[in-house]
Amino acid sequence: MLDVAHDLLGRRLVRLLDGQRISGLIVETEAYRGEEDLACHARAGRTPRTAVMYGPPGQAYVYFTYGMHWLLNCVTGPEGFPAAVLIRAILPQEGLEVIAARRAGRPRRAWCNGPAKLCQALSIDGSHNDSPLWDSTGALWLEKGQPITEEQIKYTPRIGIDRVPEPWRSIPWRFVMNGTLNEQG
């Protein structure tokens, strides 16, 4: 739901890879909710791919697109209602050497400033689909990060859905923490 997209901002996304923590603060999210939301994958109803979104909240919904990219979502409630929050950008915090290696040749600001980039940086793929993001004993989870205030959040339409009809194309369900996307870190 929208409050989850809001709450995820400022939280820390943690990946345990070869025993090492790799993490970053979430600074950009988007909400997708319901079969009536024509930008949401669940617009086609319940299918093998979208089944996770109909399940309990707190699970990862990881899908493959454009023939080469993985994207990470957090499923939101209530159970039975298909909705998820896309994690679009993080600010790298831990495991910087690993991130730099996985994003070789790119400037730091381009390490994790996109939904597919952060999945590449943290080695997130389909094996993490339907895994619990509240379980800190797993390979991928969310932690309390840094509390943020309402004034720090910018609301805009969602990205990359230009072919979706109104009102869905323009509804401001993208959430950005002010002044974070272009930081050098």
Added chain:
DNA sequence: CGCCCGATGTGCT
């Protein structure tokens, strides 16, 4: 800087 476009596999019509 901005716009354009190719890459490349999968899910759904």
Added chain:
DNA sequence: GCACATCGGGCGT
């Protein structure tokens, strides 16, 4: 068949 919740390189301004 075709669209796709993207990315990065190329080229023009």
